[in-house]
Amino acid sequence: MSENRNSPLAQRLRPESLNDMVGQKHLFGENGAIRRMLLRGYVTNMIFYGPPGTGKTTAANIISKESNMPIRKLNATTASLSDVRDVMAQTETVFGREGVLLYLDEIQYFNKKQQQSLLEFIEDGRITLIASTTENPYKYVYNAIISRSAVLEFRSLSPEDIAPLIKKALKILNDENGTDKGMDDETLAYIAACGAGDARRALNFLENAFYVSDGDIKRSEISALMPKVVGSFDAAGVVHYDMLSALQKSVRGSDPDAAIFYLAKILEGGDLIGACRRLQVMAAEDIGLAYPQAIPIVRACVESALELGMPEAHIPLSDAAVLLATAPKSNSAYMAYDKALADLNAGKGQNVPAHMRPSNNFDGYKYPHDYPDHYVKQQYLPDDLIGSRYYEYGANKSEQAAKTYWDKIKGMK
Secondary structure (H helix, E strand, C coil): CCCCCCCCHHHHCCCCCHHHCCCCHHHHCCCCHHHHHHHCCCCCCEEEECCCCCCHHHHHHHHHHHHCCCEEEEECCCCCHHHHHHHHHHCCCCCCCCCEEEEEECHHHCCHHHHHHHHHHHHCCCEEEEEEECCCHHHHCCHHHHCCCEEEECCCCCHHHHHHHHHHHHHHHHHHHCCCCCECHHHHHHHHHHCCCCHHHHHHHHHHHHHHCCCCECHHHHHHHCCCCCCCCCCCCHHHHHHHHHHHHHHHCCCHHHHHHHHHHHHHCCCHHHHHHHHHHHHHHHHHHHCCCHHHHHHHHHHHHHHHCCCCCHHHHHHHHHHHHHCCCCCHHHHHHHHHHHHHHCCCCCCCCHHHCHHHCCCCCCCHHHCHHHCCCCCCCCHHHCCCCCCCCCCCHHHHHHHHHHHHHHHCC
16 A cells, blocks of 8 residues: 555555455455456456445556556546547557556546447457446446446445454554554444445544544544535435435335435435425325325425425425335335336227217217216227226225225126
8 A cells, every 4th residue: 555645545545455455345355256357367348336435446456456457547527538549549559459457437427429439449359448437337328338348336335344444544644643542442433434335434534533633532522523414325326316215115115214214314415305206206106095195195294395495394204204104005006007008008009989089979978977876887998908907906994995885886787
């Protein structure tokens, strides 16, 4: 690791071998995918995706070192096609004749044309591409590049992953400053947790805490340095959708505690609108006809939240989340639509029955309100869909009550 104390602490602690990597055991552990590739002398095009501070750039450096391939780095937020061509030109030199490892950070900022420009050089072997992104690669990376690459996920680091790095960093800071500062286990765990899965963030907290503390680093002395909310939530990125998905799955799974946790993470991350939209979706999709009143109740909570704004908005939205999580569940109407859509996509049901068409003056149509119990049997579905069943009554009390009623009414006709 670098000994230049003017470099950022995270840079000075950057691992230089597979064994030094923090976390990501599924990639770098004994049976990790990248470790096994390198042991076999095999390097393919790769796309790394995951939150910041999880080792994507470090992994690219180690792959370059282990494979003896020269690495060239570009950041797609500032690079252009001319920068790519400059790297390509290096492959024509003696130094690069065996191919160059191109590390393209934040590839999602390259448009389709820019990404397409890489294909020629990928396919003839002049470059081996390692691209990284914090976004969903299947949404932001050109399909032709995806199909030629191994897509590898870098996961948020746990506090247990980060803690040894904090200890090592503290020793370096003490050595550089001629001090002997320490910290207890509680403070260590606190700093590691405040990294929220990002090693760089945790190391930055440690460095600040080191220079603030007069002696041993204590949690009580450094709490002001820590953010009120930590995490990698990005209202425009993949983590945004992960949190919304986790909220919905918690509600669907009838876990009010998990639902409240993810709601808090979303709201404190600044996405009031996203939370409001998703709660309304859940009320209709997951609770649905098992408790139809959930839909207008959640709508009222959402309107209240939008009128109040944060921080008070969390109060009605918490009510909505707990109500949905503890309510009976039914997706019968949601599934009915999917079944109907499948027939629609298959080209069925093109012709509405003649007696239901204004163009036919509704000839033969029977007006249900003219009949006892406001019901009369007649054909409604197109001829090629007669007998199709899309809606199945849910097993909950509300839908079973409706089923009992209609079984009685329709059975009498």
